[in-house]
Amino acid sequence: MKHPRVAIVADWIIGGGAERVVQQLHTMYPDAPIYASYCTPEWRKRLDNKVVTGYLQNWPFSSLRKFAGLISPFRISWYKNIDFSDFDIVISATGNGDAKHIRPPKGVTHIAYCFTPVHYYWRHYQMYLTDPGFGFLNPLARLGLRLFVKPLRRKDYEAAQRVDHFIAISDHIKDDIQTYYNRDSAVISPPVDTERFANVQTSERSGYVTMGRQVPHKHTSVVVDACTKLNVPLTVIGNGPDHDNLVQRAGSSVTFLTNVSDSEMPEALARHEAFLFASIEDFGIAPVEAMAAGTPVIAIAKGGALDYVNPGKSGLLFQDQTVASLTKAIQQFQSQSFNPAAVRKQAEQFSSSRFAKAIISFVSSVARDSKEN
Numbered sequence: 001m002k003h004p005r006v007a008i009v010a011d012w013i014i015g016g017g018a019e020r021v022v023q024q025l026h027t028m029y030p031d032a033p034i035y036a037s038y039c040t041p042e043w044r045k046r047l048d049n050k051v052v053t054g055y056l057q058n059w060p061f062s063s064l065r066k067f068a069g070l071i072s073p074f075r076i077s078w079y080k081n082i083d084f085s086d087f088d089i090v091i092s093a094t095g096n097g098d099a100k101h102i103r104p105p106k107g108v109t110h111i112a113y114c115f116t117p118v119h120y121y122w123r124h125y126q127m128y129l130t131d132p133g134f135g136f137l138n139p140l141a142r143l144g145l146r147l148f149v150k151p152l153r154r155k156d157y158e159a160a161q162r163v164d165h166f167i168a169i170s171d172h173i174k175d176d177i178q179t180y181y182n183r184d185s186a187v188i189s190p191p192v193d194t195e196r197f198a199n200v201q202t203s204e205r206s207g208y209v210t211m212g213r214q215v216p217h218k219h220t221s222v223v224v225d226a227c228t229k230l231n232v233p234l235t236v237i238g239n240g241p242d243h244d245n246l247v248q249r250a251g252s253s254v255t256f257l258t259n260v261s262d263s264e265m266p267e268a269l270a271r272h273e274a275f276l277f278a279s280i281e282d283f284g285i286a287p288v289e290a291m292a293a294g295t296p297v298i299a300i301a302k303g304g305a306l307d308y309v310n311p312g313k314s315g316l317l318f319q320d321q322t323v324a325s326l327t328k329a330i331q332q333f334q335s336q337s338f339n340p341a342a343v344r345k346q347a348e349q350f351s352s353s354r355f356a357k358a359i360i361s362f363v364s365s366v367a368r369d370s371k372e373n
Contacts (some may be wrong), residue, residue: 004088004367006032009079011097012065013039013051017190017285018115021093024191025113026050028356035082037075037097038065054078067134070144072152076101076159084108088370089363092163095282096120101159109370111363112163113188116173116282117180120145121153127217157181165366167359169283170304186362189307190283191355194347197292200270207233208330209272209295211265211286212279214240219321222278224250226326234276237268269293274333277305278321284308291315291347294340298329312336314346 006029010022013036026034026047034047037056044051055061056071056078064071075098084090084104092099095115104110120128125145132141157180160166166185168174177185210223220242227234228251236246239258247256260268266289269275275290275297283304287297291308297315299305309315315338318329348354 004363005086006363007084007087007090008032008034009082009090009092009094009099009102010034010036011094011099012037013043013047015040015043017283018093018095019043020193020285021113021115021190023047024352024355025091025093025359028360035079035099035102037078037099038062067141072098076155079103089367091359091363098159100163101155103162107370109164109366110162111165111167111366112160113167113169113359114173114177114185115169115190117160117176118152118156121149121156122180123176124217125149131216165362167362170307172303172306173282187307188355188358188362189350190285191352192285192288192292192347192350194288194292194344194351197266197270197289197294197344197347200266200293202267202270202294205271205273205295207235207272208274208276208298209235209237209269209290210276210278211237211269211290214238214242214246216242216245217279218242219278220246221249222321222323222326223276224254225323226330227251227254227276229323229327230330232330235268235272237265265289266293269295274298274315274330276326276330278326279303280321281305288347288350291343294344296333296338296343298326298333308346308350310346313338314343 008025013019034051036051036053039051039053061071079098079101080103087108089109090104091111093113094100096118100112132138134141160181166177166183168177168185168187169190171187174185174187177183212218214220224246231253234254236256237260269290270293272295275287275295277287277299280303288308290297291314297309299309300321301317301319309317311317316329316333318325
């Protein structure tokens with residue numbers, strides 16, 4: 001099978017880390033259609049009008065898509081009925097949605113590039129039960145999650161058993177796929193656009209930086225509190241529901257930037273001594289972007305950070321998601337030195353070109369095995 005016919009499937013396409021993967025897959029397989037339950041007009045253009053959607057794109061489903069569990073049965077039904085008989089390989093880029101529920105016919109191989117087993121069914125069920133994130137509708141969301149989580153878990157598990165090959169975005173997610181789906185997986189980290197940081201120059205580095213959506217479960221408060229306690233300069237880039245809380249607890253050494261553009265971001269990361277990261281993430285693109293700018297990372301020793309923070313070379317790890325643990329790590333960092341070139345070299349292991357080579361190699365191997373069998 002010299003040139004396998006490939007189709008791409010996504011949970012939804014609205015903007016974020018998952019969409020970067022879909023965009024990179026589109027670059028690799030430009031003729032492949034991209035099936036998704038929903039796609040914004042902007043992303044439809046960015047993907048050269050290759051996106052195929054159905055009735056879920058329209059009202060009322062378009063307005064209800066944030067209520068993932070509520071419309072999950074409709075999404076599952078839609079994915080199950082997509083016809084893949086004209087393809088050899090189907091690559092689903094899937095995490096908290098239902099793209100893995102596709103049912104390619106016999107002889108068509110399904111590769112699931114898995115961002116995570118569905119958070120609110122599995123690892124983060126209790127967190128979502130505590131705070132579903134729907135404001136005044138939280139009581140209704142909690143009731144729905146309690147009532148439907150068992151059948152939804154069962155369907156999700158069954159769908160995972162029909163996948164031919166899993167690829168995990170990190171060793172952390174590889175472990176979760178094994179734990180919740182009882183499936184083995186290869187690990188191919190998501191693509192990071194390291195090239196746009198290649199020519200960033202900074203004459204002097206000072207203070208610390210963190211960046212990301214400001215929501216409680218990201219624990220940016222730990223970073224703000226630690227730098228406030230040490231009275232060291234911290235720049236917090238981003239915005240979100242937890243922003244006001246972070247501003248209120250921050251000391252005079254903390255600065256907030258809510259409107260840093262994509263073009264300004266490389267320099268904003270490059271002019272700081274270290275990037276602070278207290279969130280336990282499935283992978284974590286922002287820290288790798290900081291490393292691509294030559295900025296070492298001080299991260300919690302859990303989740304995706306274990307894949308890219310090499311202690312003493314590209315940063316440091318701290319053990320607990322607490323102010324005391326991060327404070328100790330910052331103090332340790334202040335007595336060490338890091339080579340920006342070595343930090344950048346570590347980040348290059350997660351470049352877009354490296355991702356493309358790894359995926360193409362994996363797909364070619366699968367296609368060869370399918371032909372031999």
